[in-house]
Amino acid sequence: MARAKIALIGAGNIGGTLAHLAAVKELGDVVMFDIADGLPQGKALDIAESGPSAGFDAAMSGTSDYADIAGADVCIVTAGVARKPGMSRDDLLGINLKVMKSVGEGIAKHAPDAFVICITNPLDAMVWALREFSGLPHEKVCGMAGVLDSARFRHFLAEEFQVSMRDVTAFVLGGHGDTMVPLVRYSTVAGIPLPDMVKMGWTTQEKLDAIVQRTRDGGAEIVGLLKTGSAFYAPATSAIEMAEAYLKDQKRVLPCAAYVDGAYGLNGFYVGVPTVIGAGGVEKVIEISMSKEEQAMFDSSVSAVKGLVEACKGIDNSLT
Numbered sequence: 001m002a003r004a005k006i007a008l009i010g011a012g013n014i015g016g017t018l019a020h021l022a023a024v025k026e027l028g029d030v031v032m033f034d035i036a037d038g039l040p041q042g043k044a045l046d047i048a049e050s051g052p053s054a055g056f057d058a059a060m061s062g063t064s065d066y067a068d069i070a071g072a073d074v075c076i077v078t079a080g081v082a083r084k085p086g087m088s089r090d091d092l093l094g095i096n097l098k099v100m101k102s103v104g105e106g107i108a109k110h111a112p113d114a115f116v117i118c119i120t121n122p123l124d125a126m127v128w129a130l131r132e133f134s135g136l137p138h139e140k141v142c143g144m145a146g147v148l149d150s151a152r153f154r155h156f157l158a159e160e161f162q163v164s165m166r167d168v169t170a171f172v173l174g175g176h177g178d179t180m181v182p183l184v185r186y187s188t189v190a191g192i193p194l195p196d197m198v199k200m201g202w203t204t205q206e207k208l209d210a211i212v213q214r215t216r217d218g219g220a221e222i223v224g225l226l227k228t229g230s231a232f233y234a235p236a237t238s239a240i241e242m243a244e245a246y247l248k249d250q251k252r253v254l255p256c257a258a259y260v261d262g263a264y265g266l267n268g269f270y271v272g273v274p275t276v277i278g279a280g281g282v283e284k285v286i287e288i289s290m291s292k293e294e295q296a297m298f299d300s301s302v303s304a305v306k307g308l309v310e311a312c313k314g315i316d317n318s319l320t
């Protein structure tokens with residue numbers, strides 16, 4: 001069987017890491033697209049030259065011509081600008097909306113059958129705009145945020161409990177941003193819900209609350225440390241987990257920014273929810289029951305995303 005083709009739109013920090021991970025995991029041949037002259041070609045050649053030592057079989061190429069993404073099975077979009085210290089994700093809206101227009105048109109023309117994973121911020125609004133500009137089926141366009149947010153939550157919890165990250169599951173809902181909703185009740189250590197871990201004396205409610213807040217601020221913490229850009233290793237790894245679920249029809253249960261039509265009282269809206277990802281793309285949106293308090297947090301997250309979508313419509317009147 002021919003190898004899968006993975007197109008990476010944007011060859012910056014996340015794009016380069018995506019290419020390296022896709023190669024090492026032998027997920028398929030990789031084409032990196034970027035408007036920066038020489039950047040995708042240089043990174044592709046560098047990664048290809050790591051192949052003999054790493055021992056992978058995957059072709060790597062770089063391009064500034066959308067025709068080269070033709071027939072891609074997966075497109076992962078990181079094109080645009082990233083945050084600098086003092087900027088919120090929402091500050092990126094106007095610039096990245098224009099980028100989504102060109103990317104959406106490029107994918108529609110050359111890779112209309114791809115499963116598209118958007119990472120560009122502000123995520124929930126950009127994935128919506130990318131879907132609008134590309135016209136692809138809603139289940140084939142989603143956004144990566146929940147896998148990263150829950151990975152951060154899991155990492156902090158594993159540190160607190162001094163247990164393996166593999167045994168910590170975490171659940172994060174809502175938009176990617178300050179209003180994200182880490183669901184403590186559905187997060188566990190080997191099946192033991194976090195509120196029970198508090199009762200068992202493994203941590204205190206105060207410490208748990210601080211971890212939840214650190215998870216919400218996880219992106220800003222890294223921006224503050226790096227000073228010249230935002231996180232890229234963990235975001236790339238999270239998107240690769242989603243791409244692999246699609247390419248291998250794994251039916252993984254992963255949180256992502258998905259099109260929700262009917263569930264959660266929403267009709268036709270992109271927001272972070274638990275989903276099943278397999279060969280059909282986002283095959284299912286899982287609707288969980290929420291307490292009043294959780295519902296209130298989710299509602300405020302949804303209204304923050306709605307505000308961004310309205311702002312996009314105000315900037316580009318082809319969006320309705």
Ligand code: A3D
Pocket residue numbers: 009010011012013014015033034035036039078079080081082083092096099102103119120121122123144145148176229230231232235
């Ligand atoms: P960066 O290293 O700046 O790479 C972005 C690349 O996009 C650059 O190489 C640009 O040349 C390229 N680019 C700009 N305009 C275009 C265009 N029109 N077509 C093609 N390529 C273009 O950024 P990065 O890789 O660190 O981050 C990429 C995006 O991901 C940013 O918007 C970040 O805010 C976002 N991000 C999201 C998360 C989530 O969890 C959702 C996490 C981290 C970063």
